Amino acid sequence: MIDAIVIGAGQSGLAAARALADHHLTPVVLEAGPEPVGSWPRYYDSLTLFSPARYSTMPGLEFPAEPDRYPHRDDVVDYLRRYAETLGADIRTNTSVTTVGAHPDSGFVVDTADGQRLRTAGIVAATGSFGNPHVPDLPGQDRFAGRITHVADYRRPEDHAGQRVIVVGGGNSAVQVAYELADHARVTLATHNPINFLPQHRDGHDIHHWLVATGFDRLPPEWLIRYVGGTLVMDTGDYQRAVETGRMDRRPMFTSFDTETITWADGTVESVDTVLFATGYRPDLGYLAELGALANGYPLHSAGVSTTHPGLVYVGLEFQRSFSSNTLRGVHRDAEHAVAALAAHIKQAPALVGLQP
Template structure:
């Protein structure tokens, strides 16, 4: 079992941080979770109201605690996920500190010094960067955006369709969130889905079973990243047939991505102009890791790592990165496997560092 007089700091108390804390306890580490928010539920309370998981409850739990409920094949709603994470955090015998934002991580001997916005400086044997990416939504740069007088927002800040009633709206993106939000808005607004390529649909159910059943029994959900990048080149949308039919019937229009904004609308790829009231970008997120800047381990904001283990700093690991080790790495159903992997590597490093410190202490001359 790994032992160290200093804790392992886990930055972020959402699903990744909680999975990391449980894995760290299991190998004898002393985890301390630092969460900037008021509770350890990650970004889930801030997602749009109608969001449901794309995987059934039976495949969506973190290690050690089932979702519960009478129907394991249901798709849990946003608020159910929030309640589940609260329950999960409460079951862990871990030092969890909320309202604490990590501002910087510095190297310190064989470990690290973690600085927070409360003025604390915490020595750490290792660091698990589990802060996710929701706090860093990506908005692509497009000509004329500063001149556009309408509303521009990322889907991270979209909540419900009613404020868009009667408006002309463009939703940008070809993934699950883009299609789900665009389809929801159709009942309230005139909506166009703007994408750079045709949408790829994946059937939600195959031979009467949810897709995640087949991913589980075949092991496809755990395929290595190297294999995934060859197989999955574009975003894919899980669909029972509703979304595909909405586009095929013209209920939900899809057009090739526009090329620029004007003061009151957009310029489409064919050169035509259209007045638009609002543009919602569902264009993904980027790792939220600015606090690692002092380590110089980020390359254009992206950490240098393999399978979640830093290639630049021993004792630094990551959780919740998209495609970190598998298709499900940044999901509830997959982060537990990744947590076990990176924590095992971290524990081995902490044990080695502890042995090295003990060896040096025993052999260095005592100054008098």
């Protein structure tokens, strides 16, 4: 029996593998992709972190960049490759998990797309959400002859040169993509609520300095929703200025599609070429459906520990335990919390006691 199987080898899975080793458990990490870097290579070409290198590091390996530089997507890919090498873990790439089931005696059985069946005492579900982008279903959407896409499939602004583009969403990705598209296309941000811009620098420090210094990074997500009121967009000043000057405009969400048009909330009808949804993602956990660990696709858990199946934990859920969950700077805290619960379960379960070191 394998001590624990970690499903996914992005930042969440690698953080979990390290935490398991700290508890003297030997994980097997299963990654659907060709290397242990998660979904990072598939993000859009210009993506840069909103946190500088000094706040974008995981335990055991400093980010190899100037502390105040904002790393590019490819910098993160290189960093995760190096991080995986430091773990010395059994990481099996090109191995997609199809189903996780409960073993009749104890633990779990994991089936993979290439026909493997593995038995394990514990499961760390660390597949994140990039593989499950969310696109709302609006009236008339099936009749629209233009292009409907999601930011998960967006790569570069030149692909939309000369178009009329509507970017749906008010988060960091929506604003960053709309801003770069504005050099090549006529762009509007469509959002349900006004955008909450948060200055990237305050009193000579990046905002992440204050998030860490004040403890905001560790606050539970309920606090964020109650006192902030929604998504925050990190802004050096360029994004808010672009909206205020009309470089890109923001309008209340449109209500419907037609063959070549959309209808805005005020009744105005406008022809558009592309609607790009930056409307977030849902947990990519379909392999747990037969186990009965999900409700409407969402995991039933408390702070990353399954409330339906002892021995099942999660890492990499958005706002899993705090504002910094599912980020390079914060995912290790969630991993340590979840893995501690998993290790305690393994040591207490009579059928699994043989796994103790």
